[in-house]
Amino acid sequence: MSHGGRATQSDKRRLRREFLAVRNRLTADDVRETAVALARRALELPEVTHARTVAAYVSVGTEPGTIALLDALRARGVRVLLPVLLPDDDLDWGEYGGEGSLARVRHGGRMELWEPSGPRLGPDAVTGADVVLLPGLAVDGRGLRLGRGGGSYDRVLARLERAGARPALVVLLYDAEVVARVPEEAHDRPVDAVVTPSGVRRFRRGGRA
Ligand SMILES: Nc1nc2c(c(=O)[nH]1)N(C=O)[C@@H](CNc1ccc(C(=O)N[C@@H](CCC(=O)O)C(=O)O)cc1)CN2
Numbered sequence: 001m002s003h004g005g006r007a008t009q010s011d012k013r014r015l016r017r018e019f020l021a022v023r024n025r026l027t028a029d030d031v032r033e034t035a036v037a038l039a040r041r042a043l044e045l046p047e048v049t050h051a052r053t054v055a056a057y058v059s060v061g062t063e064p065g066t067i068a069l070l071d072a073l074r075a076r077g078v079r080v081l082l083p084v085l086l087p088d089d090d091l092d093w094g095e096y097g098g099e100g101s102l103a104r105v106r107h108g109g110r111m112e113l114w115e116p117s118g119p120r121l122g123p124d125a126v127t128g129a130d131v132v133l134l135p136g137l138a139v140d141g142r143g144l145r146l147g148r149g150g151g152s153y154d155r156v157l158a159r160l161e162r163a164g165a166r167p168a169l170v171v172l173l174y175d176a177e178v179v180a181r182v183p184e185e186a187h188d189r190p191v192d193a194v195v196t197p198s199g200v201r202r203f204r205r206g207g208r209a
């Protein structure tokens with residue numbers, strides 16, 4: 001298996017395009033309905049039930065919807081952290097204070113994101129989370145995640161590892177995005193669980209078998 005070769009990177013790029021093309025065929029109704037199912041399932045995860053701080057993100061477009069989940073967490077008194085994309089693709093963090101606390105931001109020619117408008121807590125704030133929800137386009141049978149390719153969450157995972165933090169790592173996806181294999185590079189780290197509208201799949205911590 002290749003670890004970080006050019007072939008792997010172009011495989012990842014091709015796969016990202018394919019998964020995004022499928023997502024982009026979803027209607028607003030599809031997105032809304034699945035968001036409700038995803039929130040219900042995610043809120044039942046024991047890690048989430050017991051969490052005091054959850055690092056999440058605000059879904060946009062046809063991404064699996066997170067806003068219902070963010071609001072339910074906040075209503076429970078959970079502290080919700082949201083990412084702020086930095087110019088080098090690393091992430092800073094701010095606190096979610098309801099929809100009014102978000103600002104619409106466009107970074108270069110990329111898709112518009114909703115980011116927290118309150119104080120920046122610094123990139124290390126994520127090490128205080130009990131659960132980290134990571135965006136992704138697919139997760140495979142080993143728990144390896146295909147992200148958007150900025151490497152933002154690869155850096156988050158590296159930062160958690162350096163800090164000795166072991167939050168539960170959870171990805172929200174559509175059912176068809178849980179696949180047998182995604183291309184693997186040496187820096188990729190497995191997640192603990194994937195939540196889809198139809199269920200939860202868990203992966204063995206640290207396992208790449
Ligand atoms: N809702 C949401 N927020 C998020 C992420 C995410 O994937 N989803 N991120 C996840 O890391 C971070 C932002 N990273 C991003 C990385 C790429 C693109 C983007 O627009 N990509 C183009 C494709 C290529 C490019 O321009 O780089 C696209 O998807 O059209 C946007 C955000 C933090 N916040």
Ligand SMILES: Nc1ncnc2c1ncn2[C@@H]1O[C@H](COP(=O)(O)OP(=O)(O)OP(=O)(O)O)[C@@H](O)[C@H]1O
Nearest residue numbers: 012145146147148149150151152153154155158187
């Ligand atoms: N710890 C790290 N620090 C800095 N850059 C990194 C780190 N890990 C990976 N990268 C770089 O990030 C880029 C994107 O990596 P990759 O294609 O695996 O992204 P991804 O996991 O799909 O996306 P994301 O992490 O944004 O969801 C690569 O060029 C990679 O070398």
